Amino acid sequence: MNFQTTIQPSGHQFSIADNETILEAALKNGYTLPYSCRDGVCGVCKGKVLQGEVDHGHGSALTEAEKKAGMALFCCAKPQSDLIIECQEVNAVRDIQVKTMPCRVHSMEKPAEDVMVLKLKLPANERLQFLAGQYIDILLKDQKPRSFSLANAPHTDEFLELHIRNISGGAFTHHVFEEMKERDILRFKGPLGTFFLREDSDKPIIFVASGTGFAPIKAIIEHALYIGIKRPMHFYWGARKLSDLYMLEMAKQWEAQGIQFTPVLSDALPEDHWQGRTGFVHCAVLEDYSDLSAHVVYACGAPVVVEAAHTDFTSTRGLPNDAFFSDAFTFAPKTPIAAP
Known part of the structure; x- marks a missing residue:
């Protein structure tokens, strides 16, 4: 019917x-x-x-x-x-074609013990058109797709960059960290999602990321800098310990280009000698901004962080509901990995 x-x-x-x-x-x-x-x-x-x-x-x-x-x-x-x-429709993605494509693992780097940066190479003469902040689904035989945000901006599209955290009990992340090799072949579908920069606004931007939620925020910030957006931008990146801020120097370098940066640690180790902000990352935003009614927020990371940010920003700081854009990372339970 x-x-x-x-x-x-x-x-x-x-x-x-x-x-x-x-x-x-x-x-x-x-x-x-x-x-x-x-x-x-x-x-x-x-x-x-x-x-x-x-x-x-x-x-x-x-x-x-x-x-x-x-x-x-x-x-x-x-x-x-x-x-x-x-519902407010999203029009910017309408003309972007969603494709199912093969790709080859070009490089694997670990900027932290539990984070793998994968760079994927598309077939010769192929490019993926996408908006900064969108994600792709890695397709596995007889398995639920695994979703990962693209960490590169569209203007640097020679490789597709993924930031993958090693999740306890995660079958695909175990495969990535223990079995995957450079030149392995994967299949993916994308781009997907509606988490991307709304360029038609002139409101100041607050970015909130936890852990590898940094990946799509990185893509959006790099895109914003590339196209010359002059709106005030303040990036908050939360993690447990210092090594979890796995591209800290990159984020610091953005400050020279006008991006205000506030790293926040919730459980700093003694050896971190941390002198910066502590606690939950969205609480640092609450401490710094008494009124968010004229801002837009882009939040990405663990669902509990994104949900807390949305609730507190809209209920106590006047952020309009339609000025909060988010991508919450969810994790699939461990099941055997079959060949793609």
């Missing part, structure tokens, strides 16, 4: 089958709604159902109070009637 869905305020309409999610059907019909994890965890795709009924599915990033208020996770919700939904 098919239902008709209308997006407000654009008025765009599309048909959706009862076994499709709202996000799947919208993307299939050329309408890009905000999304990231596509698994109901990050909450980026949250929107309002103004009219009609949905099956909410398995998503965990929605409270019962939000459901009663008409909210839904569009990556999980399926229609049970015709729908009118409220």
Whole structure:
């Protein structure tokens, strides 16, 4: 059975089958709604159902109070009637082609004991068009895709750069750190996601990253510097200990180009001799800014960090909900890795 869905305020309409999610059907019909994890965890795709009924599915990033208020996770919700939904569409990604392509592992470097920087080489004469901050899905045979943000800006696209943390119990990360070799072949699908710089705004920007959430922030900052954006930009990078700030010198170098940089450690080691900011990274933002109503925020990293930042920035500092852009990293459980 098919239902008709209308997006407000654009008025765009599309048909959706009862076994499709709202996000799947919208993307299939050329309408890009905000999304990231596509698994109901990050909450980026949250929107309002103004009219009609949905099956909410398995998503965990929605409270019962939000459901009663008409909210839904569009990556999980399926229609049970015709729908009118409220959502701000993302138009900048509409003309970018999503491809499934092979690539070769060109280089593997460990800037920290538990972080691997992979550089992937595309086939000869191939390039991937993408927006700084988007991600790709690594495709594994008989496995759920593994999503990783692109850490390079579009103007430096000779290689695709991924920052991969070695997660305990993670099958793919174990493969990367223990078995993968240079020149191995992988397959991926991308670019994906709606986490990218909104260039049509003139508001000051605050970037918040935890751990390898640095990767897409790095891409966005490098892109902003390359195209000459002059808006004030303040980058906060949070980690447990000093070695977790695995590209610290790079972030410091951005300061000479006008990017204010605040590193924050939550559990510095005695040998770190840390004299900088401590605590949770989003709390450093709260300490520095009493009013965020005229700012935009780009946050990436562990879901708990992104969720806390969104809640506190919007509820206590006046940040508009539509001025918070995020990408929360979620992790897949360990299962055997089959050849791509």
